[in-house]
Amino acid sequence: MPTGPVNDTPRGAGGGGKRRLGVMGGTFDPIHHGHLVAASEVAAAFHLDEVVFVPTGEPWQKSHRTVSPAEDRYLMTVIATAENPQFSVSRIDIDRGGPTYTVDTLRDLRALNPDTDLFFITGADALAQILTWRDTEELFSLAHFIGVTRPGHHLDDPGLPEGIVSLVEVPALAISSTDCRARVAKGDPIWYLVPDGVVRYITKRELYRGE
Ligand SMILES: Nc1ncnc2c1ncn2[C@@H]1O[C@H](COP(=O)(O)OP(=O)(O)OP(=O)(O)O)[C@@H](O)[C@H]1O
Ligand SMILES: O=C(O)c1ccc[n+]([C@@H]2O[C@H](COP(=O)([O-])O)[C@@H](O)[C@H]2O)c1
Secondary structure: OEEOOOOOOOOOOOOOOOEEEEEEEEOOOOOOHHHHHHHHHHHHHOOOOEEEEEEOOEOHHHOOOOOOOHHHHHHHHHHHHOOOOOEEEOOHHHHHOOEOOHHHHHHHHHHHOOOEEEEEEEEHHHHHOHHHOOOHHHHHHHOEEEEEOEOOEOOOOOOOOOOOEEEEOOOOOOOOHHHHHHHHHHOOOOEOOEOHHHHHHHHHHOOOOOO
16 A cells, blocks of 8 residues: 555546556566566556556666667567556657657657546656656656655655655565576576566577676
């Protein structure tokens, strides 16, 4: 359930039966069970109708490292979410091209989904960086933000305007994409850290072997 020092009631709650769309943005290189559990928990706690996973095009704050091709990250995200009728995947950030800014993601999703309240889901580490994102004033006007707990990171409101962020405790899964990539590179298993289909896709496409 939502916890924390901030207002737990999203602005859209009870807002005349509007559709409630969760947005899970990420590089998903690869997608893992930490992402899926976070989205599932927030969907339940905030009575979301759907959660759309949005793989980044070019994640500008990860420019210090090589990111796998967008099509591989997109397909892994589709494979991982395919069985859940509440989950979908959007190509908007990939197809827009160039560096990915969440303000563009949310603007585009607003245009595509009239009469819908947006809930952007972030882990504690991403939330801590949010004031460094592009156009934060407009960003915070487009969605309610939901920060979720993540092992190794402290979850706190980093100073968003009042009522914009809710903090939610989710089951602790100490999984990161970085660790999954390192495991594949070393020949260690990633079974049960990522969905089975994603393990098979990584093997088929020989991702992460040379890292
Ligand atoms: N284990 C986890 N628990 C909760 N939230 C998570 C977890 N892993 C990632 N997230 C959140 O999911 C979103 C997308 O994360 P991202 O795709 O960058 O995965 P990552 O594991 O952090 O990747 P990397 O290790 O390559 O930086 C971010 O908001 C991040 O905080
Ligand atoms: O808008 C920005 O400037 C911005 C900067 C860094 C990250 N983000 C978004 O935060 C989400 C998680 O990013 P990442 O890099 O942790 O995968 C993803 O949707 C990114 O597009 C957004």
